[in-house]
Structure formats: C-alpha cells, structure tokens
Amino acid sequence: MENIERVLNFIVEIEKLKGVLRKTKPVGLDRYENSAEHSWHVCISALMLKDYADDEINIDRVIKMLLLHDLGEIDAGDTIVYAAETAENKAKEASGINRLLNILPPEQAKEYIELWHEFELGITADSVYAKAIDRVPPLLHNIHGEGHSWKTHNISKEQVFSVNSRIGKGSKQLWTSLEQKLERAVNQGLLK
Numbered sequence: 001m002e003n004i005e006r007v008l009n010f011i012v013e014i015e016k017l018k019g020v021l022r023k024t025k026p027v028g029l030d031r032y033e034n035s036a037e038h039s040w041h042v043c044i045s046a047l048m049l050k051d052y053a054d055d056e057i058n059i060d061r062v063i064k065m066l067l068l069h070d071l072g073e074i075d076a077g078d079t080i081v082y083a084a085e086t087a088e089n090k091a092k093e094a095s096g097i098n099r100l101l102n103i104l105p106p107e108q109a110k111e112y113i114e115l116w117h118e119f120e121l122g123i124t125a126d127s128v129y130a131k132a133i134d135r136v137p138p139l140l141h142n143i144h145g146e147g148h149s150w151k152t153h154n155i156s157k158e159q160v161f162s163v164n165s166r167i168g169k170g171s172k173q174l175w176t177s178l179e180q181k182l183e184r185a186v187n188q189g190l191l192k
Helices: 002-019 035-052 059-068 087-101 106-121 125-134 136-143 148-152 157-164 172-187
Strands: none
Touching: 002 035, 002 087, 035 059, 035 125, 035 136, 035 172, 059 106, 059 125, 087 106, 106 125, 125 136, 136 148, 136 172, 157 172
16 A cells, blocks of 8 residues: 555646646647646657657657656756756756655656656657657747747747757658748748
C-alpha cells in the first residue's frame, strides 16, 4: 500500500502543472495555455507525426518523455523557449523534477528521472524526436494566432528559425513543411 500511496501523492502534486501558464495561446482561444495542456498536445502531436520521424523510434518512450519533460516547471515556472536554455533555468527544472519524481516509489523514480535526463540530452533517436515535436505546438499557436507570442516577446525571425531548426533533426519532412509555414508568416508580417 505504501507504493500506491506514493503514486497517489505524486498524482495530486502534479495537478499543479495545470496552473503553470505558458507564453502561447491555444488556437482560437483568448487565454494562455497551461503546461499540462501542452504536455497532452505535444503527446498527441508525437503520436500523429511518428511516421515522419527520420529514425526508428519507440513511440511509447517518446510519449513518456513528453509527459515528464515539463514537470519541473511546477517549481521553476515556464520560461519562453527563446530564453529557457540557461544554466539557472535548467538547474531549477532539474531540482523540480528530482523533487517530484522522488515522491514515487524508488524504482519508478529512477526510471523516469533517467528518461527525463535522456530527453534533456537529446542524443538518442527517441529524445531527438521528442525534442523536435516539443517545438511544433507553440509554432502552430503563433502561426495560427497572428504571431501573438512572437510579437509580445519581441522574438525575431532569426530566433524562431534558429531555435526551431532542431525539428529537422527529428524529421526533415516535418521541418520542411513548418519552414514553409514560417516563411508565409514572415511574408504576412507575423514574424519579423
């Protein structure tokens, strides 16, 4: 029963991810997305786009990574991706991940902490694909939302193309399609 109690405590604690607001608005809505919604959306995206991965992937592992990848934001908060790659932000997220996952029974905690680190390193085929897909929903939010987040945070087209080019490491075909959409966004004045 102790292990079940630990899992139930974890489930209650991660509810807090629903209160972490991100920097983009879901398509057609006039409110900001929360990190729990992002986790769901990116998992569905990974599943639907899996056939376009450049390398063979294990979609179950990818989905696990994507469900876990932002849990550290419960403690660290969300930072826009164009400013998130700092040592300080990464340390806060890692600390949050360790706190949260160590609520679980030790065997589970170890497995999921390892998956989170694999995602962060982005070296394996599964993690490269997961990191690529993680960028897709925010791009679509901006492309279909008048570039709201790009404009609010003064994000340049150079930043958008540079940060999101990692999509091409997981799926060249997907990146080609998104690049075309981004070029149209530039031409429409949504991204400068």
